[in-house]
Amino acid sequence: MPAVSGVSFEIGDEEFVAIVGPSGCGKSTILNMIGGLVAPTAGAIEIDGRPVSGVPANVGYVFQKDTVFPWRSVRRNIALGLEYRGIRGEAQARRVAAAVSMAGLEGFEDAFPATLSGGMRQRVALVRTLVVEPEILLMDEPFGALDLHTKLDLHAELLRLWGERRQTVVFITHDLSEAITLADRIVVMTRRPGRIKMVYDVKLPRPRDVIRLRETDEYLRAYGEIWHVLGEEFAREKAR
Amino acid sequence: MRYRGSVLFWQLLILVVLLASWEWLTGIKAISRTPGLYWIDPFFISRPSLIARRFVYLLSDRVRLNLWQMTLSTVQSTLWGFVVGVSTGFVAGLVLGRNDRLARIFAPYIVAFNSLPRIALVPLITMIFGFGLVAKIVLAWTIVFFIVFFNTFQGARSVDADLIHSARFLGASERQVMRTVIIPSALAWTFASLTPSISFALIGVVVGEFLGGESGGGLGYLIIQSLGTLNAADMMVALLTLGLIGIVMALGIKQVETRLLRWRPEYRKSA
Numbered sequence: 344m345p346a347v348s349g350v351s352f353e354i355g356d357e358e359f360v361a362i363v364g365p366s367g368c369g370k371s372t373i374l375n376m377i378g379g380l381v382a383p384t385a386g387a388i389e390i391d392g393r394p395v396s397g398v399p400a401n402v403g404y405v406f407q408k409d410t411v412f413p414w415r416s417v418r419r420n421i422a423l424g425l426e427y428r429g430i431r432g433e434a435q436a437r438r439v440a441a442a443v444s445m446a447g448l449e450g451f452e453d454a455f456p457a458t459l460s461g462g463m464r465q466r467v468a469l470v471r472t473l474v475v476e477p478e479i480l481l482m483d484e485p486f487g488a489l490d491l492h493t494k495l496d497l498h499a500e501l502l503r504l505w506g507e508r509r510q511t512v513v514f515i516t517h518d519l520s521e522a523i524t525l526a527d528r529i530v531v532m533t534r535r536p537g538r539i540k541m542v543y544d545v546k547l548p549r550p551r552d553v554i555r556l557r558e559t560d561e562y563l564r565a566y567g568e569i570w571h572v573l574g575e576e577f578a579r580e581k582a583r
Numbered sequence: 584m585r586y587r588g589s590v591l592f593w594q595l596l597i598l599v600v601l602l603a604s605w606e607w608l609t610g611i612k613a614i615s616r617t618p619g620l621y622w623i624d625p626f627f628i629s630r631p632s633l634i635a636r637r638f639v640y641l642l643s644d645r646v647r648l649n650l651w652q653m654t655l656s657t658v659q660s661t662l663w664g665f666v667v668g669v670s671t672g673f674v675a676g677l678v679l680g681r682n683d684r685l686a687r688i689f690a691p692y693i694v695a696f697n698s699l700p701r702i703a704l705v706p707l708i709t710m711i712f713g714f715g716l717v718a719k720i721v722l723a724w725t726i727v728f729f730i731v732f733f734n735t736f737q738g739a740r741s742v743d744a745d746l747i748h749s750a751r752f753l754g755a756s757e758r759q760v761m762r763t764v765i766i767p768s769a770l771a772w773t774f775a776s777l778t779p780s781i782s783f784a785l786i787g788v789v790v791g792e793f794l795g796g797e798s799g800g801g802l803g804y805l806i807i808q809s810l811g812t813l814n815a816a817d818m819m820v821a822l823l824t825l826g827l828i829g830i831v832m833a834l835g836i837k838q839v840e841t842r843l844l845r846w847r848p849e850y851r852k853s854a
């Protein structure tokens with residue numbers, strides 16, 4: 344049984360797409376295929392018209408799991424991408440310092456991950472990916488394990504950063520509010536084997552205020568509409 | 584701080600009680616005033632006072648090969664065996680741990696060689712390398728290599744795949760993945776094998792010295808020589824010195840380990 348089936352969509356340049364769907368419907372699988380970690384058994388993934396094979400150079404990936412290197416300090420974790428590219432010394436230090444302040448981690452540069460909170464570690468993972476300026480950003484439930492307050496903080500932060508750089512983002516979540524807050528387009532998946540159930544265009548203007556936006560009519564309308572569709576999926580799940 | 588102080592206090596107290604009762608018990612005569620008959624005969628296990636005297640004597644220049652030279656010889660062979668065994672075991676563990684095909688090909692040979700009792704190899708090693716330093720190092724190496732190899736192998740296999748993927752997405756080449764993900768992650772496993780490795784290196788070396796005669800020198804030679812002269816005190820001197828070597832080397836490893844693994848929560852307090 345395939346994890347996903349008949350999933351076909353295009354993502355525009357600088358577009359922010361969110362994928363929502365029941366657990367196990369193949370969201371991570373789709374992201375892993377875009378990132379070249381698994382090859383599709385049928386069909387193809389193309390970036391800029393070229394088929395993906397192996398990890399593409401211009402793609403950044405923030406994993407569902409905590410992947411901060413525990414043996415490196417915050418500073419040296421953020422420096423990883425630069426180090427791999429041979430950027431050292433003054434240039435590296437400058438960009439790392441900028442990333443540290445971007446993530447609000449001043450004062451924790453020399454701390455090891457084991458001494459940080461989950462939210463702080465996720466910030467490290469995020470700016471570590473952003474510091475090498477990928478054109479495409481894949482994010483797999485990056486804020487899934489965080490409390491609402493920390494989450495809202497990071498939403499604002501992510502939107503601000505994305506506003507500056509305008510990467511193409513594919514953001515997976517099972518949190519509908521999160522999807523509406525962040526995305527231009529929301530892809531709703533069916534339960535396993537995952538198919539596309541619906542694609543929703545979020546018409547909220549940018550820049551967005553992550554708190555006030557939840558009181559707008561468009562937010563409520565989007566939430567209601569997608570919730571209805573997701574609800575059908577949950578019901579089908581139960582009925583099985 | 585108080586905690587550490589009390590630990591040290593108890594350690595010293597145990598040592599004193601042990602030495603005192605040893606000295607006292609080996610001094611009680613079975614029949615009073617009759618020479619030679621003891622409840623616990625110091626002929627076999629000697630006495631602390633006697634050992635101390637032999638210790639001083641063996642350290643002096645009145646003997647042909649003094650204790651200092653023997654200790655140095657044993658330490659030197661042990662360190663060499665340890666360093667060679669750890670470095671080769673580490674590299675082999677990394678290579679096979681990251682290469683399934685090679686691991687499969689070599690698995691039966693490794694298991695077969697590792698199940699040989701090393702002591703059975705001593706005559707062969709002696710035939711090839713003679714009685715000197717090299718033979719002792721080789722013997723230590725045959726043991727240490729496998730301990731470190733198996734640990735590093737496990738460590739290299741159990742590296743979190745998502746950490747490797749993260750490195751790839753950040754632009755790492757194969758070599759950079761090895762250096763920044765696999766080695767640091769496997770090191771924790773390797774370190775767990777280092778303290779036993781020191782003990783086993785010592786075993787290898789001392790066994791080598793049992794056979795090596797004077798040309799190999801070392802504390803193993805002192806033990807065998809004492810057996811020849813039925814001198815329990817000298818044997819005890821050799822054993823105590825071996826114990827001391829073990830403690831010092833284990834402490835050295837602990838130091839390095841605490842530094843290199845200071846990112847782990849369990850090392851932070853002691854660092």
Ligand SMILES: Nc1ncnc2c1ncn2[C@@H]1O[C@H](COP(=O)(O)OP(=O)(O)OP(=O)(O)O)[C@@H](O)[C@H]1O
Pocket residue numbers: 346365366367368369370371372373407517535
């Ligand atoms: N390595 C794998 N080998 C085989 N099947 C897998 C593997 N990883 C996942 N699957 C299967 O593929 C399906 C989709 O998994 P995937 O991880 O993509 O789900 P998901 O939508 O990301 O779920 P979640 O929201 O819980 O993260 C699951 O049903 C799972 O059983």
Ligand SMILES: [Mg+2]
Pocket residue numbers: 370371372407483
């Ligand atoms: Mg997933």
